Amino acid sequence: MAMVGEMWSQLGSTMATLMLVYTVFKQFFPHHLQVSFEKYFNRIVRYAYPYVEITFDEFTGERMKRSEAYSRIKSYLSDKSKASAKRLKADVVKDSQSAVLSMDYNEEITDEFQGVKVWWSAHRTLPTTQRISWYPNDDEKKYYRLTVHKRHRELITQSYISHVMMEGKEIETRNRQRKLYSNNPSQNWDGYRSNKWSNVLFEHPATFDTLAMDAKLKEEIKNDLIKFSKGKDYYARIGKAWKRGYLLYGPPGTGKSSMIAAMANLLDYDVYDLELTAVKENTELRRLLLDTSSKSIIVIEDIDCSIDLTGQRGKKTEKDGNEDEPSDPVTKRVKEEEKKESKVTLSGLLNCIDGLWSSCGGERIIVFTTNYVEKLDPALIRRGRMDKHIELPYCCFDAFKVFAKNYLEVDSHSLFREIESLLGETNMTPADVAENLMPKSDYDDVETCLKRLVEALKNTKEEAKKKVEDEARLMTEKEEEKQRQKPEKEEKERSGKNVKEVKENGAAKVGVEVKETGVTR
């Protein structure tokens, strides 16, 4: 290894002599003397060893948060190692066109800064025992080690490390591939469940240009997002964590998920799709959120189905009790974990999105979506948590025009007027409008598609009208039935009353008679 060789040649005979002394001592002196000698020997070696070692772990803070320094060093070294490292790891990037290389574990490379030589090495320690674990602190540990001569300590700590961080950040931005992360429970190759985020490349094509909605509202949302992304100093000045919450609500198929994709594409952010029903407890939720990167959108879809207002989950995760018992212990343990009742609470969620924990790492957008905004606890969506409430309604004429432009490449047509008036009279989701406008074959021209939409709108209008009429008829029938039953009911009540009166009178009479009889006696 190049580094070890160079270091030993620089250390010269000092270390060799020390080692020789140590070996001789071990051979000729009794054990109790060896112990105290070893202590002093280590001190001497440390004194004689002219290098400083700095370690950069992958996780910081009790392994709760991924270290930004680690990933920047990784990017920095990926550039350096291309030229000198013998063993490299390759991550394939977009469209399988090119690969980002990084140095492999236990590989070493040298770097030079202002004429000073430094050595970098990549390490990984694997857990010694195999245990089922939900938490990253039981997993493998990765770190980089920087070695430099003592006399350059100041230059390295004061200038070189910041130089590495800056260059690393630049390379990171250059090679950045946006990802879509998901926390769905998964089983890896050895049957152990992992609670970490799994990811795929984020390649959703939706943008604000393809989003069909009210033009003014669209502009307002875009400005809001851009202002947020540039607001680092502003947020620091007003003393608020650099994060923003959006609540998207509206009927199914109105573009909530599409808007999230458009937001991510506009700001160039990663997306973390958080499946709350797969999170076991508040601490796990906190770990997941801490393990998100900055410049990201954290999404909880259908929040009304994920958590109920008492703080317990809406969806049951329990399995049927009569399932076949697995024989192997690993699968059995995994099944047992799955059956455990979830303990994610509303307050746990609020704490994560808004409490002190939320300030760990900035530039994050949190998005909740729901079809039933009225079902949500006001505490969950109050301003400060969900700063912007956006309703995505049924398709309006503005939204239709976006579809017509994108799907059919037309800005105007003689049928537009009719469509505008029909959209004003009936409710159709953007998803349905889009489906009707989409050409179904090569023979479908603009006219055909627009006519199909007109037809569909007329049918929807007709159906809605029929539904209203049916409901009105049902109401009338119910009312009539009530009216019909009224005299009978009254009659029944009257006769019931009479019987009661007769009984009471009869009882009273008997009482009187008894009394009278008593008196007479």
Ligand SMILES: Nc1ncnc2c1ncn2[C@@H]1O[C@H](COP(=O)(O)OP(=O)(O)OP(=O)(O)O)[C@@H](O)[C@H]1O
């Ligand atoms: N406003 C919109 N602009 C552009 N496309 C839309 C819009 N709304 C719906 N669509 C189209 O309809 C499909 C469904 O939309 P999307 O998944 O965004 O709806 P959603 O509101 O998230 O629905 P759900 O409440 O069921 O999750 C998308 O594939 C998209 O092509």
Ligand SMILES: [Mg+2]
């Ligand atoms: Mg959706």
